[in-house]
Amino acid sequence: xxxxxxxxxxxxxxxxxxxxxxxxxxxxxxxxxxxxxxxxxxxxxxxxxxxxxxxxxxxxxxxxxxxxxxxxxxxxxxxxxxxxxxxxxxxxxxxxxxxxxxxxxxxxxxxxxxxxxxxxxxxxxxxxxxxxxxxxxxxxxxxxxxxxxxxxxxxxxx
Numbered sequence: 269x270x271x272x273x274x275x276x277x278x279x280x281x282x283x284x285x286x287x288x289x290x291x292x293x294x295x296x297x298x299x300x301x302x303x304x305x306x307x308x309x310x311x312x313x314x315x316x317x318x319x320x321x322x323x324x325x326x327x328x329x330x331x332x333x334x335x336x337x338x339x340x341x342x343x344x345x346x347x348x349x350x351x352x353x354x355x356x357x358x359x360x361x362x363x364x365x366x367x368x369x370x371x372x373x374x375x376x377x378x379x380x381x382x383x384x385x386x387x388x389x390x391x392x393x394x395x396x397x398x399x400x401x402x403x404x405x406x407x408x409x410x411x412x413x414x415x416x417x418x419x420x421x422x423x424x425x426x
Contacts, residue, residue, distance in 0.1 A: 281310040282351065285317065285408045291355045293318040295408070297369075299345035307345055307377045308334060311367040314351045315381045317405050319363050322355075325402050327385040328392040332362070337379030347371055353381075361385055 287294040295314045299306065316329045323329075353367040361384060368378035388394035 281313050286410045293353045295351045298348045302345045307369050315353045315365045315367050319383050320401050325398045329385050332384045333382040335380040
């Protein structure tokens with residue numbers, strides 16, 4: 269079962285992925301009067317897509333915790349923002365990221381995001397979710413990026 273936003277039936281909070289490497293990802297999101305809390309959702313989606321890509325879309329990814337998140341000083345987000353995430357550490361079942369949102373002036377929001385991964389099961393249908401997330405991911409990738417090939421397992425440089 270998918271929880272869908274009335275404003276966006278796909279509930280994708282990022283506009284595109286403009287760079288991806290083994291331990292980092294960069295995305296773009298343009299907000300138009302969005303509540304500041306949607307910045308957290310955009311950060312979480314960028315990080316989750318990076319984890320999914322690096323594990324080959326073969327397991328379910330979910331947000332466990334957000335720590336030390338600083339909110340935008342404004343009530344609403346306006347304009348284009350760059351969202352960058354860097355994997356600080358990981359195990360086979362957990363991934364810790366530093367993720368931040370910047371505009372052309374300064375860092376607006378940042379925090380630590382902890383993601384968990386679990387095998388697909390009767391609650392999370394692998395055939396549906398793997399195809400769903402791969403399709404969204406590759407649609408979001410900039411045309412300048414070569415279509416990255418998922419690795420099936422993650423190995424980050426030390």
